[in-house]
Amino acid sequence: MANYDLNLSLEREGTGYLIKTGMKSLMERIAASLREEGIDAEVCKKIDKGSGA
Numbered sequence: 001m002a003n004y005d006l007n008l009s010l011e012r013e014g015t016g017y018l019i020k021t022g023m024k025s026l027m028e029r030i031a032a033s034l035r036e037e038g039i040d041a042e043v044c045k046k047i048d049k050g051s052g053a
Helices: 024-036
Strands: 004-010 015-022 039-045
Touching: 004 024, 024 039
Parallel strands: none
Antiparallel strands: 004 015, 004 039
């Protein structure tokens, strides 16, 4: 199962949050609800970084 990240930017607070889960549909519903409230929310697939060099 792929992992997905939900990035939240709360500009009024000057704060950002990152929520991680494997449930993309849940993240998409949360992001849509937050966007309706004026919060910048984006769901993106997590890219695992290798330990090369």
